[in-house]
Amino acid sequence: MRASTFYKCSHLPLPEDESIQRRIDYVIRISGALHTTYPTNESMGWRWLRQKHRRFGRAPLSVMLDGAEDGLVAVLAELDCPFS
Numbered sequence: 001m002r003a004s005t006f007y008k009c010s011h012l013p014l015p016e017d018e019s020i021q022r023r024i025d026y027v028i029r030i031s032g033a034l035h036t037t038y039p040t041n042e043s044m045g046w047r048w049l050r051q052k053h054r055r056f057g058r059a060p061l062s063v064m065l066d067g068a069e070d071g072l073v074a075v076l077a078e079l080d081c082p083f084s
């Protein structure tokens with residue numbers, strides 16, 4: 001789903017599907033980990049997501065989008081050491 005499409009339909013509640021709820025939890029935890037890593041500059045978190053990463057060989061955002069739940073777990077594990 002494109003970001004513009006998400007914003008257009010964001011007034012709708014998300015499904016109560018367990019897998020979707022898990023993915024939402026991963027996204028929230030990734031956001032929190034980025035905020036902890038870059039507390040004084042919010043744009044650095046977005047930059048980290050878009051730049052090629054040495055372990056993934058591509059941008060973490062593309063890992064998250066292409067890898068579904070496994071991609072989210074991989075990015076969260078990279079950011080949050082206790083999680084991994």
